[in-house]
Amino acid sequence: MKKDTVVELRRPAQGQDLLSTMLREGAQRLVAQAVEAEFADFLARVSGERLADGRAAVVRNGFQPEREILTGLGSVSVRVPKARSRVEAPAVFRSALVPPYVRRAKSVEAVLPWLYLHGVSSGNMQEALAALLGPEAAGLSASAVARLKGCWMEEYRLWRRAKLGRDRWVYLWVDGIYSGLRAEDARLCALVVIGVNERGQKKLLALEDGVRESKQSWREVLLELKGRGLTIPPRLAVGDGALGFWAAVAEIYTETRPQRCWVHKTANVLN
Numbered sequence: 508m509k510k511d512t513v514v515e516l517r518r519p520a521q522g523q524d525l526l527s528t529m530l531r532e533g534a535q536r537l538v539a540q541a542v543e544a545e546f547a548d549f550l551a552r553v554s555g556e557r558l559a560d561g562r563a564a565v566v567r568n569g570f571q572p573e574r575e576i577l578t579g580l581g582s583v584s585v586r587v588p589k590a591r592s593r594v595e596a597p598a599v600f601r602s603a604l605v606p607p608y609v610r611r612a613k614s615v616e617a618v619l620p621w622l623y624l625h626g627v628s629s630g631n632m633q634e635a636l637a638a639l640l641g642p643e644a645a646g647l648s649a650s651a652v653a654r655l656k657g658c659w660m661e662e663y664r665l666w667r668r669a670k671l672g673r674d675r676w677v678y679l680w681v682d683g684i685y686s687g688l689r690a691e692d693a694r695l696c697a698l699v700v701i702g703v704n705e706r707g708q709k710k711l712l713a714l715e716d717g718v719r720e721s722k723q724s725w726r727e728v729l730l731e732l733k734g735r736g737l738t739i740p741p742r743l744a745v746g747d748g749a750l751g752f753w754a755a756v757a758e759i760y761t762e763t764r765p766q767r768c769w770v771h772k773t774a775n776v777l778n
Contacts, residue, residue: 535583538576542602544654546588549600558593565590565598576605671712672736674704679712679763681746683720696720698728702741712737725755733759747771 546567556564568591575582585605592598601607680703685696698720700713713732717724740760745768746752756763 531583535585538583538585538605540658541604542585542587545602545604546590546600547654549590553598556594562593564594565592567591667713667731668735670736671702671732672738674706674708675739676702676704676712676737677742678703679741679744680768681725681744681752682768683717683749698724700728700732702737720749720751722751722754725752726759729755729759748775 550565550567553565554563558564568589570586571589573584573586576585587602587605588600590598590600680701682699683696684699696717696719698713698715698717699711701709702712703709713728715724715728715731717728740762742764743766744752744756744760744763745766747768748771753765756765
């Protein structure tokens, strides 16, 4: 019998990265919304088929068994709706986005150059989906895409109106994220504000369009936060060297202390 004094140590379980978890959950919701939009479009196409008593010949009939699809963000759970025919002719719904037996999402690398060259403003969504998910996804109708865009805009509108007065927001992190888009005479960017409350919980508070990082753009963002309930000045605001934000926060939250972000400062020094 072999004896030794070596004790095998268990590796500690790695905690899930919060950002990855949020992205995966968001991707799961988007897939569910897209499949529901596909199914609604399918029902609309067969809505003219009726029984003798006027009832619809094709109706919803629950979901297919849930399955996992491996994506770049990890496994995402998918449930595809089922249809039931009340007549002899069968009615089978097949999702173009989540075909039967698919267990792994296709690479998104093919769509990135296309979107870069043509831009999302061209409105040619079917070509983009075909590049992203393959030729079978090109059948997703423009009406289904329009419904999805409407849902997303409504969710964003409701999120922008969420009240913030229930918590005491102690710290703010701010930054401007630039894209390749340009207005007539200025670069456009997304102004982002992340807050931390007294319990140490971090939350995205604002995501707004801005013209560069001007004082006026940041001022409008901060006034919007104040109107949503963030009336008590945060103790500390952390950001890069953009002068527009510091001028705006000194006017809106006079008691908030500024602090230069060490990540930005270090990157600037190394550059």
